[in-house]
Amino acid sequence: MPHALAYAIDGPTGRFSRTTIERREPGPTEVLFDVTHAGICHSDIHTARGEWGPATYPLVPGHELAGVVREVGAEVTKFSVGDRVGVGCFVDSCGTCDSCRAGEEQFCDGPGGTVWTYNATGRDGLPTAGGYSTCITVEQSYVCSIPDAIDLANAAPLLCAGITMYSPLKRWGAGPGKRVAIVGMGGLGHMGVQIAAAMGAEVAVISQTRSKEADGRRFGASEYHAISEPGTLRSLRKLGVEVELGRAVSDCTADSVAYGDATLATSTIIWAAGVRASPAAEWLGVPADRAGRLRVMPDLTVPGHPEIFAIGDTVTVDGPTGKPVPGIAPAAKQEGQHVAAIIKARLRGETGATPFRYRHQGSLAQIGKRRAVIDFGRIKLRGALAWWLWGIAHIYFLIGSRARLSVAINWLWIHARNQRSARLITQGEAAEISPGKDAGSDLRQT
DSSP: OOEEEEEEBOSTTOOOEEEEEEOOOOOTTEEEEEEEEEOOOHHHHHHHTTBTBOOOSSBOOOOOEEEEEEEEOTTOOSOOTTOEEEEOSEEEOOSOSHHHHTTOGGGOOSTTOOEESSSSBOTTSSBOOOSSBSEEEEEGGGOEEOOTTSOHHHHGGGGTHHHHHHHHHHHTTOSTTOEEEEEOSSHHHHHHHHHHHHTTOEEEEEOSOSTTHHHHHHTTBOOOOOTTSTTHHHHHHHTTOOOOOSOOEEEEOSSEEEETTEEEEOSOOOOOSOOOOOTHHHHHTOOBOTTOOEEOOTTSEETTEEEEEOOGGGEEOBOTTSSBOOOSHHHHHHHHHHHHHHHHHHHTTOOOOOOOOOOOOOEEEEEETTEEEEEETTEEEEEHHHHHHHHHHHHHTSSSHHHHHHHHHHHHHHHHTTOOOBOOOOOOOGGGOOSOOOOOOOOOOO
C-alpha cells in the first residue's frame, strides 16, 4: 500500500506532529495523486480542537488539495498519470440518492452519506485523512482538473473558499447589471470580491474596518464603505444595503439565521464574523483577553519575557484613552516601528523601555461614487469634497510614482465616463441601526 508523510494531531489540546499514514491502492475507478499544495482552512483548526463535535484522532485535516496524478485505476477515464488535479471538502457519497443524482453530493442522505475528506469513514471502512499529507487516493468523480494556467499553490484554496463563494454567485446569477454585497474581506471575502468582479457584477464588500482597502481595490473593488464612520449607514441604505448590528447570531439552519429575538429567512449564508485569535497566549502561558488575544506589557513585550515582543491583532494593549488599540493595519505598523526603535536602543546598550502610544491619524472612507466621509477629530466632512480629499490621500499613500500615476489616471477615466466597477463596503453606530439583513470565515495560510 502507498505510504504518505502527514501531519496529524492526537487530541483537541495536542500539537501537530509528523507521521506516516497508509493510503489504499487505487481501485478500478480511483485516482492516486501526490499532494503538492494544501490550504489551511479555519475549519481544519476547529475540527482539530474538537470545537465542531467529536473528532476521530489521530486526525489529518486538509480539504483544499492540489497535486499531480501518480497512478490511476484500470477503469479510470477522466484522468491520466501526470494530470494536474484537486480535491475539495468531500471524496465520496452513495451516488444513488436524490441529492447525488441531482449533482448535490454534499447533501447525500444515502447509505454512508457524504464522505468528507477527513474525519469521516471511507469506503474501505477506515477514517479518512486529508491533505496535510503527501498523497491521497480518491474516486475519480470527486477529483477535478486544474488548468495549466493556474498555479497549484493558488488553486488549492479555490477548492474550499473559492467554491463557497462561487456557488451562491453562480446560483443567483451574478454578472453584468447585478449588484453583489460581500460581507468581510477575510479568507472568503477576498475570494468573493475577485470572483464577483470577474463575473462582471458591481461588488460591495462590507467589512469591519478600512484596513483592507488596498487589497479590496487590488481585487477589483472601486468603492470602500467604512460602516463605523458617521453617515455611512445612511449612505449604504440608499444603495439598498441593510445592516443589522448589536444582536449576536444564535443559530444557523439550511433556510434561516436566528439573531437576537429575530429570524431571517435565507437559503444562502456566508459566515464572516471573524475567527479565534492566535493561540500565542496559550503557547507562552501568559494572560489573554476574552477573545484570546495576548495581553502585552505597555512596551509590547510579553509578560515575564522581556526578550519577546508581540504586535498586531495577536495582542491587546490599551491606547491613550484606556480603550484597547484597534487590531488594524495602521496600529500594527506603529507597533512595529515602536518595537524596532526599542531593539535598536538595546543594541546600542541603552536600557529602559518607552510605553507604546497609539496615534489615531483620522478616518477616511468612500461610500459611493463621488461621496465620502472624513473624520479628523474636530474636522468632519462628507460629500464630494470629502471624496476628492479621500482620493488624494489614497493615491499619496501608494508606493511609487508609477503606481500613483496609474491609479490616478484609471480612477479619473472610470469616473469621467461614469463606468461601473467593483465596489467595496466595510460596522457602525448603534443609533443608526434598524432591523434588516446581515450576512455573517475561513482562513487560508500558506
